[in-house]
Each structure stands twice: as C-alpha cells, then as structure tokens.
Amino acid sequence: MIPxxxxxxGHRLRRGSKGGRPPALHRETYKQRxxxxxxxxxxxxxxxxxxxxxxxxTIYPAGRHIAGIFLTLLVG
Structure with missing residues (x-):
C-alpha cells in the first residue's frame, strides 16, 4: 500500500467507508514491497x-535464474 x-x-477519514483506501499504512508490508x-x-x-x-x-527462465544469481552475489 502506498502512503x-x-x-x-483527514478527508478520507471524514468520508468513512466511502473514502477509498484505508488511512493506515502497514510499514513492514511496505518495506517488503x-x-x-x-x-x-x-x-x-x-x-x-x-x-x-x-x-x-527453456532459455528465458535460465536467464532469469542467472540474473537472480548475479543480483544475489552483487547485493548480498
């Protein structure tokens, strides 16, 4: 969920259930996103x-796996 x-x-809180997205932000979920x-x-x-x-x-998934390995080695 985007902050x-x-x-x-305040406007969303005043509108209640018609306000769309809930006014709260779950920070842990947002970090994972x-x-x-x-x-x-x-x-x-x-x-x-x-x-x-x-x-x-068969080559496309292999490319994704190789790119994921590179990301893991470079970032981790």
Missing amino acids: IPADQR NTVEQCISRLQQRRGIATRYEKIA
Whole structure:
C-alpha cells in the first residue's frame, strides 16, 4: 500500500467507508514491497529479461535464474 499524503488522510477519514483506501499504512508490508520492486527493477535492467529477447522457452527462465544469481552475489 502506498502512503497517503497528509492532506488526504483527514478527508478520507471524514468520508468513512466511502473514502477509498484505508488511512493506515502497514510499514513492514511496505518495506517488503519496496524490496520486491527494487529487485524487479534491477532484473529489468537486463535487456534479455526486460524484452524477452530469448524466444526459446527453456532459455528465458535460465536467464532469469542467472540474473537472480548475479543480483544475489552483487547485493548480498
């Protein structure tokens, strides 16, 4: 869940159930979401994975695994 700007929080609370998203933010879940989005972003930097350049069904997943290994070695 994306944090709500402070000026919208009060408005959403006044509207009650018609206000859309809940005004609360679960920080631990948001941290995990950020980690996943950063990982996907880094994987998308590889041209073969971002554009699915490899058309053979067995090579594309292998490329994803290799890119994941590189990410793990470089970040970890």
